[in-house]
Amino acid sequence: MKKIVLSFMAIMTLGFIVAQTPEEKGLEIAKAAEKADTGFKSSTVNIKMTLKNKNGQTSERLLTTKTFELTADGDKSLIVFNSPRDVKGTATLTFTHKKGSDDQWLFLPSIKRVKRISSNNKSGPFVGSEFAYEDLSSQEVEKYAYKFVAEKGNLLLVEQDPVDPKSGYTRRLVTYNKDKGYRIEKVEFYDRKNSLLKTLIYSDYNVYKGKFWRAGTFNMVNHQTNKETKLEFNDYNFEINLTEEDFSQVALKRAGK
Amino acid sequence: MRMKFKKIVLVSFLTVYGAVFFVDAQSKETGKEKFTQEFELEINGEYRYFYDTAQFEGQASQFPAIALTPKYTIEWNKGRESINFTGFIRFDRDKNRTHADVRELYYQRAKNNWELNIGLKKVYWGVTESNHLVDIINQTDVTESFDGEEKLGQPMVQFTWSTTNYGSLDFFYLPYHRKRTFNGEKARLRFSTVIDKDAITYESAAKEWRQDLAVRWSHYIGAFDIGVSHFYGNGREPLISFDQLGNMNAFYPVINQTGVDLQATHNAFLWKLEAMYRSSKLQDFTAVVAGVEYTFSNIDGNGLDIGVLGEYLFDDRDELALSGLQSDVFFGSRIAFNDVNDTAILIGGIVDLEKSSRIFSVEASRRIGDSWKAVIEGRIFNGINSQDVFLINFREDSFLKFSISKFF
Numbered sequence: 001m002k003k004i005v006l007s008f009m010a011i012m013t014l015g016f017i018v019a020q021t022p023e024e025k026g027l028e029i030a031k032a033a034e035k036a037d038t039g040f041k042s043s044t045v046n047i048k049m050t051l052k053n054k055n056g057q058t059s060e061r062l063l064t065t066k067t068f069e070l071t072a073d074g075d076k077s078l079i080v081f082n083s084p085r086d087v088k089g090t091a092t093l094t095f096t097h098k099k100g101s102d103d104q105w106l107f108l109p110s111i112k113r114v115k116r117i118s119s120n121n122k123s124g125p126f127v128g129s130e131f132a133y134e135d136l137s138s139q140e141v142e143k144y145a146y147k148f149v150a151e152k153g154n155l156l157l158v159e160q161d162p163v164d165p166k167s168g169y170t171r172r173l174v175t176y177n178k179d180k181g182y183r184i185e186k187v188e189f190y191d192r193k194n195s196l197l198k199t200l201i202y203s204d205y206n207v208y209k210g211k212f213w214r215a216g217t218f219n220m221v222n223h224q225t226n227k228e229t230k231l232e233f234n235d236y237n238f239e240i241n242l243t244e245e246d247f248s249q250v251a252l253k254r255a256g257k
Numbered sequence: 258m259r260m261k262f263k264k265i266v267l268v269s270f271l272t273v274y275g276a277v278f279f280v281d282a283q284s285k286e287t288g289k290e291k292f293t294q295e296f297e298l299e300i301n302g303e304y305r306y307f308y309d310t311a312q313f314e315g316q317a318s319q320f321p322a323i324a325l326t327p328k329y330t331i332e333w334n335k336g337r338e339s340i341n342f343t344g345f346i347r348f349d350r351d352k353n354r355t356h357a358d359v360r361e362l363y364y365q366r367a368k369n370n371w372e373l374n375i376g377l378k379k380v381y382w383g384v385t386e387s388n389h390l391v392d393i394i395n396q397t398d399v400t401e402s403f404d405g406e407e408k409l410g411q412p413m414v415q416f417t418w419s420t421t422n423y424g425s426l427d428f429f430y431l432p433y434h435r436k437r438t439f440n441g442e443k444a445r446l447r448f449s450t451v452i453d454k455d456a457i458t459y460e461s462a463a464k465e466w467r468q469d470l471a472v473r474w475s476h477y478i479g480a481f482d483i484g485v486s487h488f489y490g491n492g493r494e495p496l497i498s499f500d501q502l503g504n505m506n507a508f509y510p511v512i513n514q515t516g517v518d519l520q521a522t523h524n525a526f527l528w529k530l531e532a533m534y535r536s537s538k539l540q541d542f543t544a545v546v547a548g549v550e551y552t553f554s555n556i557d558g559n560g561l562d563i564g565v566l567g568e569y570l571f572d573d574r575d576e577l578a579l580s581g582l583q584s585d586v587f588f589g590s591r592i593a594f595n596d597v598n599d600t601a602i603l604i605g606g607i608v609d610l611e612k613s614s615r616i617f618s619v620e621a622s623r624r625i626g627d628s629w630k631a632v633i634e635g636r637i638f639n640g641i642n643s644q645d646v647f648l649i650n651f652r653e654d655s656f657l658k659f660s661i662s663k664f665f
Binding site for chain 2: 051
């Protein structure tokens, strides 16, 4: 009897190694992608956001983003609006957490007020764009459950189910490129009714510090409203050596000034 | 107006002069510097219509006005040093509301975990929406705002020291006091007697040159944001009393004010508290605002957010509270469409729990194109009780305001 149990366990263990479950493989890919992007420390980038409605009319926003990498917890980021002019100087400071809700502060330049805001609104649009707040927040491995779907050449398709019930999605279908540091090529978003809502295409990739892949363009298309938002990233700087003090409320006020 | 303006310019010149001198020495040290400059201008046109017949003689009902807000920033040393200027000029029918101010003109230097600011600057403290009790650094520009959110530039030296684990400490040296300007004869939202700001005196023999100090500690621990502050100096609010003949007696007392502000952020709830204790030779009192804000976000899947707010206001000065908020309840709603034009509507009301007085307000705003913004505002005074000795003066001053701004 003991023998049978032992050999059964041996077969199970072997099976584990040989035939990884789709969930395990999905998680492994997400972890590999996170690992490939570990060690950038800090960066700044200028973003031009172009919003296009279904009639093709466009409007623009300019913002600057600073990011500070943390490994024990989620990253810190500071976003400052430079246009439109009536909101110039409006800035947000976000501390993402691997578990639980993020901490977020908003700076209102007209009255110089810093207000702690709720990070509860994940599914709402970021400044009228097709990007939801959750699409732009720091992508931590812990925020999804994974399922490997398919492998097509160097492309790996992984389904990601958000852990947070406040997410606007049932799932995201993410395409990784395993030959290019597990960079993301495409994300398809499925709404709460599980129908295709949006597609995000990453393009114009550049590699920084010989390791970190950053897309120069994000293009998000909403299939249900036919609206589009394009983000163009310019002047990436990975040599800036920001410190944690550049991500305080004092720094938030200074940035928004 | 010219006299006032001169004085402000002189003060700002003196404070910034020292800073620029300091800057000059610095640039020489480092040799080549990369400067970035920016100039912006907002031109605003507005029209206010007070639809009730004026209560006092000389008051007009229609007020077209223009305002200019120029802004200039120069930064160097990777943004760690800068000089920042914001000016403001208003032209209005009322001669007191026609005014110019240097809102900000300061030199800033940031390094690691400290920051130094020298010059005229605006500083905001607090968490609540209906009243701003702990916010005391800047004098209120009463002619610009009934809600007290517009401020005059305050000459200061501000030193901030921040730590990751113990929050940040702000020290303020405030060498000069700015008097409050009250609305003039033609204006609404004034008392029966026009208050001449020069007639308001000081308790301190040093008058406006009394050297004032303030300190504030603020921190965030998990869901909590906390601030504790103390101010010692010329009060921003004058003590006003009227004798039997209606003659006004008013002065700025020397005050000690300790304030606490606290916010707990939990899911979509923001729980807020502001409390302060102010003491002076003639008056000691406590005031508290406590409330909650809850936001229903992305209701329609299209970005519509509806926030609901409720706050309780208490002030133990009773009817001597200049704000008229002794034991009142504020309720409000913030509706944001999160569309391309940032369309938003704010609705609010303050109801006196002991008397009949009520104030309602509505404000709707949206951007037009890329560089215009339109605002429509209404404020209604309803059932103002005759025991509200300050508010009674505004009984007939409900108004509608249309405002449009162009940004360059």
